[in-house]
Amino acid sequence: MADFFQLVVDCREPSSMVTFWQPLLGYDVPSPPAPHETWRSWYLSVGVPAEEIEGDGTDRLVPPDGRGVALWFQPVPEPKLIKNRLHLDLRVTGGRTEPRQRRRAAIQTAVDEVLDRGGALIRWTEDEPADHVAALMADPEGNEFCLV
Incomplete structure (x- = not known):
């Protein structure tokens, strides 16, 4: 079975969602993988087209103690239209x-x-x-x- 899972939230502006949720959850914004200074740089290095990366690419939160569920704010083009099935x-x-x-x-x-x-x-x-x-x-x- 899985040794890692995260909750994925579809959104239009991931960095804005990170800014909103980070203080509410007390989560950390993780650093991008070395040697990249930004998530945008990392995403470009793995082939994500620049036009698909919002801002500096910051799009995730992790629990500060490593226990709990990580959140990834996944960019999607469409706005939310119906009630969440999970909250x-x-x-x-x-x-x-x-x-x-x-x-x-x-x-x-x-x-x-x-x-x-x-x-x-x-x-x-x-x-x-x-x-x-x-x-x-x-x-x-x-x-x-x-x-x-």
Whole structure:
């Protein structure tokens, strides 16, 4: 079986997606393979046409401790048109060990950060009997994710 996997996100502007997601996830932007100084240089060296490389070619994030799922923002020509079939849940609270109102306040703080970074709030979900609260968000290209 695989000894490595990554989550691939189709997008129009990979470097913008890296800039949006990096602080939210606390991930690192990896250096390109030596001896290349930029990902663009590396992509050109492996035969990717220059017109297919956006900016300096930065298009990926990796977990800082090497544990977790790497993300690659794959450039595609078409915009996102329908709801994601897969999305990330970002836990920004202590979970159900905290009172629901405290969780909502923590999620609101994260919502404000996402909005400041160019994301959008799609809707709040609150289910008092299930003790659940979450915010459904979208990144700048419309990919959905939840703050829980």
